[in-house]
Amino acid sequence: MKQYFLIIIGALLLVLPGCYYDVESELYPKNLNTSACDSTAVTYQTKVLPIIQANCYACHAGSAEGGGNILLEGYANLQKVASDGRLYRAVSHTGPSPMPKGGNKLSACDIETINRWIQIGIPNN
Template structure:
């Protein structure tokens, strides 16, 4: 009986060491449709960037409150969201976008930066 309990607990620990989120698994499928700013990118920017990149925010010197502002800064945005954890220039500060959010922003650039 002790041997069986040891095997079960060992297997549980081994399995628990592998932690994958739904987003990590689901990001393996490429985004099929054309990504647009209003439909796909704007909600990500509003949820994760506007608190700093808007008037009155700590990064108000570089606002991202409009399509043109985000479009004109897309290379900087992609660079910053792809930086490794711990890099002081990683955005958003104190957090990270999900792999699917990063894919959407990257694909938006590849698709031609369409507004609608």
């Protein structure tokens, strides 16, 4: 009887860690940034992508049906709307489609980060 008990405990220990999920928005809440805005070392991977993932992928990734079929997933797709000016107009609310649609405007720092990324040539880094 005791052996079975140990086997069950052992099996649970093997299975349970698989039930742990990291939710990015919980680990890195976007409004937790209380330090000054640092838009000097902007890269696609470290600065721009996390903003877009957290605020835009809900509608603009996967099938992108909720995002008017405009796909912003991955560098190449974002690069298109960044280079024709639509990305900045959308996040700065200076164009016809203010984004995130129906949500709060991005923080001034996030908007400045995106602006900076465009100004330095939309690098894929």
